Amino acid sequence: xxxxxxxxxxxxxxxxxxxxxxxxxxxxxxxxxxxxxxxxxxxxxxxxxxxxxxxxxxxxxxxxxxxxxxxxxxxxxxxxxxxxxxxxxxxxxxxxxxxxxxxxxxxxxxxxxxxxxxxxxxxxxxxxxxxxxxxxxxxxxxxxxxxxxxxxxxxxxxxxxxxxxxxxxxxxxxxxxxxxxxxxxxxxxxxxxxxxxxxxxxxxxxxxxxxxxxxxxxxxxxxxxxxxxxxxxxxxxxxxxxxxxxxxxxxxxxxxxxxxxxxxxxxxxxxxxxxxxxxxxxxxxxxxxxxxxxxxxxxx
Numbered sequence: 001x002x003x004x005x006x007x008x009x010x011x012x013x014x015x016x017x018x019x020x021x022x023x024x025x026x027x028x029x030x031x032x033x034x035x036x037x038x039x040x041x042x043x044x045x046x047x048x049x050x051x052x053x054x055x056x057x058x059x060x061x062x063x064x065x066x067x068x069x070x071x072x073x074x075x076x077x078x079x080x081x082x083x084x085x086x087x088x089x090x091x092x093x094x095x096x097x098x099x100x101x102x103x104x105x106x107x108x109x110x111x112x113x114x115x116x117x118x119x120x121x122x123x124x125x126x127x128x129x130x131x132x133x134x135x136x137x138x139x140x141x142x143x144x145x146x147x148x149x150x151x152x153x154x155x156x157x158x159x160x161x162x163x164x165x166x167x168x169x170x171x172x173x174x175x176x177x178x179x180x181x182x183x184x185x186x187x188x189x190x191x192x193x194x195x196x197x198x199x200x201x202x203x204x205x206x207x208x209x210x211x212x213x214x215x216x217x218x219x220x221x222x223x224x225x226x227x228x229x230x231x232x233x234x235x236x237x238x239x240x241x242x243x244x245x246x247x248x249x250x251x252x253x254x255x256x257x258x259x260x261x262x263x264x265x266x267x268x269x270x271x272x273x274x275x276x277x278x279x280x281x282x283x284x285x286x287x288x289x290x291x292x293x294x295x296x297x298x299x300x
Contacts, residue, residue: 005029005064006297007055008290009072012122012254013040013092013149017286018055020062021071021294026132028287032062035286040092044099048108055109069116070105071293073125075150076173080119091191092149118296123152124161124172126252128295129288131159143237143246146253146285148208151175151185153237155244167244174236187232190255196225212258223261230262234269241275252282252289 004024010017020032034057038050059067077086083102087093102117111117120128127144131137138159146152153174155162163172175185186192190208197205201221205211214222241249249270251259259281267279282288 004068004297005062005066006069006071006294007058007067008294009051009055009070010122010125010286010289010293011051011072011074013075013090014038016051016054017290018058019287019290020058020064020067021290021297023068023294023297026291026295026298028290029062029064032058032064033286033290034058034061041094044095044104047093047096048104051105052108069118069297071296072101072105072117072119073122073289073293074101074119075122075152078119078121080121083117083119090150116297118293120293120296121152121154121172122146122289124154124156124163125289125292126152126282126285127154127156127250127292128159128161129290129292130250130252130282131156132291132295133288137248140247141245142248142250143241143244144250144252145174145233145237147188147233147251147255148253149190151188151236152253155240155246162244169240174240177236179232179236184232184236188229188236192232193225193229193255196228197222200225208255208258212261215258215261226258226261227265229255230265231269233262234266234273238270238273238275241270241277242273246277248278248280250280250282252285254285256281256285 006021006023008019008021015037017035020029034054036054083100085096085099085101088097105117123146126146142156144154155168155172162168177184193208193211194205211222
């Protein structure tokens with residue numbers, strides 16, 4: 001039986017997760033999932049040493065001897081073809097702006113310039129992974145979003161990512177769409193949640209997780225903040241769900257774990273708009289992202 005493997009790597013604003021993926025059967029190899037939280041504004045060499053440790057531990061634990069490539073999902077803005085990071089003023093990866101991340105991986109992991117290192121948008125990886133997890137989605141039009149430090153999105157038609165044309169926003173991105181007094185990500189993201197809580201409560205919360213715990217403990221303002229985010233998310237995506245003709249809408253990212261506080265508000269707005277669509281919350285964002293990234297090497 002032919003076996004080929006890639007390292008799937010999910011890089012976020014505050015974490016890295018790596019796993020070895022069987023790229024013939026699109027399965028995660030047992031014991032290979034490795035993750036670590038870190039401050040992405042650390043100096044580049046410190047960030048790279050954290051990434052190296054996670055990747056090497058993942059390969060070691062998998063007992064796989066030959067790796068065919070690295071498949072990396074990265075937040076944008078990023079030049080995915082050339083491996084260049086253009087993230088700026090987003091409270092993450094402050095020292096990576098303008099750097100070639102492919103070269104950084106080659107240097108840190110002692111890889112030759114011929115070794116395949118492929119990059120894809122984190123939201124696209126998540127959406128593709130969700131499609132690979134559920135074979136039924138391979139015949140559908142799926143819009144997926146990731147809610148976290150930022151607002152990611154992708155549009156997938158029968159397993160193919162669509163990022164141009166009139167049925168999707170420019171580059172398939174929604175974070176920068178004009179919305180209220182700014183853009184969508186100002187309202188639908190951890191930053192948006194925290195800003196709204198400060199406005200309504202007159203005091204600060206330190207993180208999305210802290211806000212979630214406040215809501216769990218019955219804090220009415222925290223609950224209201226999540227509810228308003230759900231309404232805002234619906235307002236942002238409804239025009240594009242209609243244009244794209246989406247059959248399924250999937251919500252992932254760390255904030256998806258708080259869906260009990262925003263999903264009903266979101267669904268109410270969707271129903272009022274007259275759209276008939278399946279809405280679901282991803283049960284394992286990270287595995288979806290790793291599978292989606294590795295689908296760039298898919299051998300099925």
